[in-house]
Amino acid sequence: MSDWLERGWRHVWLPYAQMQTAPLPLPAVRTEGSRIHLADGRVLIDGVASWWTACHGYNHPHIREAVAAQLDSMPHVMFGGLAHEPAYRLATRLAGMMPDGLERVFFTDSGSVAVEVAMKVAVQARLNRGERGRHKFLAFRDGYHGDTLATMAVCDPEEGMHALFAGLLQEHVIAPLPRDAESEQVFMALLERHAGELAGIIVEPLVQGAGGMVFHDDAVLRRLRAAADQYGLTLIFDEIFTGFGRTGTMFAFEQAGVVPDIVTLSKALTGGTSPLAATVVHRDLYEAFLGEDPMKALMHGPTFMANPLGCAAANASLDLFETEDRLGQARQIEAWLREGLEPCRGLPGVVDVRVKGAIGVVQLGRIKNPVGLRERFVARGAWIRPFRDIVYLTPALTIAQDELARLTGAIRDVLAEG
Secondary structure, three states: OOHHHHHHOOOOOOOOOOOOOOOOOOOEEEEEEOEEEEOOOOEEEEOOHHHHOOOOOEOOHHHHHHHHHHHHHOOOOOOOOOOOHHHHHHHHHHHHHOOOOEEEEEEEOOHHHHHHHHHHHHHHHHHHOOOOOOOEEEEEOOOOOOOOHHHHOOOOOOOOOOHHHOOOOOOOEEEOOOOOHHHHHHHHHHHHHHHHHEEEEEEOOOEEOOOOOEEOOHHHHHHHHHHHHHHOOEEEEEOOOOOOOOOOOOOHHHHHOOOOOEEEEOHHHHOOOOOOEEEEEEHHHHHHHOOOOHHHOOOOOOOOOOOHHHHHHHHHHHHHHHHOOHHHHHHHHHHHHHHHHHHHHHOOOEEEEEEEOOEEEEEEOOOOOHHHHHHHHHHOOEEOOOEOOEEEEOOOOOOOHHHHHHHHHHHHHHHHHO
């Protein structure tokens, strides 16, 4: 065991892990492309792009050079009262990628906070206009929007990760996604019953990520837009997982031709290099915060918001989307995933196989021991993290065909063993 690992193990608290029984994490010492190098010399093909962030692979030279140059000149400066070029340029570029009207960018440092800001904007815009009593949100079963208190409250309440906090969290309206006539009827009935207390609707477009990689079609998003318009609600699209090419288009909502009122972004925003998030707001909402009254301002300001290093990485990441065919690569990965994972459909215990863009999912009836299953993948040189009832792949958009074949082959082999 590495000396630093042995000493630090007594003090580190790991995410999503029962510390009494959790195995020691694997000591990583270097990354490149889609590969993680371990301290013992083993090399793993990363199948999840470090929680869906490393869209260009690890250590891309263009991003590395941009961050190094920014580090030399100004690694950080507060965003209150001061301005810096990387943030202002990034805000301009993000707004330029959005449909008309989505033009104001508020920077934060994590996806959960980006969602909290979106919720805060939706509620305060109403308060600033004199509306009272509309402070709840309609969210969806299988949805996930973060682990902070406000975001946990708009996740699926029966999802075990947050169930302990039921008495503490604000109660929102949790509905089924309107996928068909039956679920749409339930959704609309809930909307009608609670419309007077709702500020908005929040959804992960096309793919509900951490709730189980649950897919829905673009017609669902059009139904949500129509419902939001009918009841005067703010429509929030949480693109923290789906944004930046993951579903095959730059943003998932593009596939539905729907314009939300707020979009939240993080994860792949910096190409997996640095923490950064953004909440992009429509001008109609932004204008509710203008006026002579200082209390109408958005009173929010994370210490490291618009961190120059993160903004430099994000600008470099956007450069790569402009100069290299990442969306074409996502479509190619989709074909490779279909070819590699479809044979799993006939394996014992497999319930479903589904692919969308650079997302491949094998759903099982149940997974008794996710950690043990992960260790079996590691033994085959694959970094794959099963959770709930799924084994999934969300590789870097730059992954090579032979590397992806190793990942899909590992899944087939391990699941075939039972």
